[in-house]
Amino acid sequence: MNRILSVTLSAVLLSGLCISRADAAGGLYLGAGLGQSSIKDNTSGGNLDSNDTAFKAFVGYRFNLIPIIDLAVEGGYTDFGKPSQSIAGQNVQFKLHGYDAAGLLIFPLGPIDLYGKVGMLSWSADTSAAGTTSSKTGTDAFYGVGVGFYVWKIGIRAEYERYQIKDVDRVDMYSLSALFQF
Numbered sequence: 001m002n003r004i005l006s007v008t009l010s011a012v013l014l015s016g017l018c019i020s021r022a023d024a025a026g027g028l029y030l031g032a033g034l035g036q037s038s039i040k041d042n043t044s045g046g047n048l049d050s051n052d053t054a055f056k057a058f059v060g061y062r063f064n065l066i067p068i069i070d071l072a073v074e075g076g077y078t079d080f081g082k083p084s085q086s087i088a089g090q091n092v093q094f095k096l097h098g099y100d101a102a103g104l105l106i107f108p109l110g111p112i113d114l115y116g117k118v119g120m121l122s123w124s125a126d127t128s129a130a131g132t133t134s135s136k137t138g139t140d141a142f143y144g145v146g147v148g149f150y151v152w153k154i155g156i157r158a159e160y161e162r163y164q165i166k167d168v169d170r171v172d173m174y175s176l177s178a179l180f181q182f
Contacts, residue, residue, distance in 0.1 A: 026064035028182045029155070032057045035175025037080035039094050041127070041168045048092050052081030054173055062106070062181070070113075072104040078121070080173065090130050096171065098123030100142065113148035113157070121163055140165045153181045 037054035040047070058076030065071065077099050084093040102119025122139045146159030156178055163171040 026062050026070070029060050029062060029179050030058070030182075031060075031155070031157075031177050031179030033157075033159075033175040033177030035173055037083065037096075038170070038172040039080065039083045039096065039168065040170040041094060048083070048085050048087065048094055050083035050085040050094070052083040054078065054080045054175065056175065056177070058177075058179075060104075062104075068107070070106040070108055072106060072115075074100075074102045074104060074117070074119070076100055078173070080171065087129075092127070092129040095126040095128075096123060096165075096168075102142075102144075111150050113150070113155075114146075115148065116143070116145050117159075117161075118143045121165070123163075123165060125165075125168070136167060138166055150181075155179045155181065 033056045035054050035056075036051055038051045040049045042048075056076055056078040058074050060072050060074035062070055062072040078097065080096040082093055082095045084091055086092075098121045100119050100121040102117045104115050104117045106113050106115040119142055120139055121142050122137075124135070124137045126133055126135050140163065142161055142163040144159050144161035146157050148155050148157035156176070158176050159174075161173045161175070163173070165171050
C-alpha cells in the first residue's frame with residue numbers, strides 16, 4: 001500500500017512540473033513587495049547593525065524565447081526603511097532608497113519559478129548621528145535569488161537580495177511580492 005501511495009504521489013508531483021503556464025509566460029508585469037532590510041555599517045556614531053521594514057515597486061517584461069528558461073528585465077524603486085540603533089547613548093539612523101534595473105534568469109517549473117537576478121541600484125543614503133546628517137549617493141551592483149508561484153496571471157514571489165553598496169558594510173533584503181502579468 002505504501003508503495004502505491006508513493007508512486008501515485010510521485011506521479012502527481014512530477015506532472016505538476018509539466019503544467020504549461022502559456023497564459024502567464026511572457027509579457028509586461030507590475031508588482032509590489034514588502035520585506036525586511038538589514039543594514040550593517042560603521043558610522044561616525046559607531047557600528048550600526050539594524051533591521052527595518054522595507055518596500056518596493058517594480059515593472060518588468062518577461063521574454064519566453066527559450067524552451068527551458070525565460071529571461072526578464074525589471075526596473076523598480078526600493079525603500080530600505082530607516083534602520084536605527086542606539087550607539088553609545090545616541091540614536092544613529094540610516095535611511096537608504098534607490099532606483100534599480102535588473103535582468104532575471106528564470107527556470108519555470110510548472111506554476112513555480114526559480115530565478116536569479118543581477119542588476120544595478122542608483123541609491124541615496126542619509127546617516128544621522130549626534131545631531132549631524134551625512135548624505136551619500138552612488139550606483140552599485142546587486143544580486144538575488146527567488147522563487148515565484150503563479151495562478152493565472154497573478155504571481156507571488158519570495159526573494160533575497162544582497163546589495164554591494166560602496167562604503168556600507170552590508171545591505172540585505174528579504175521580501176514577499178505580488179505581481180500581475182498582463
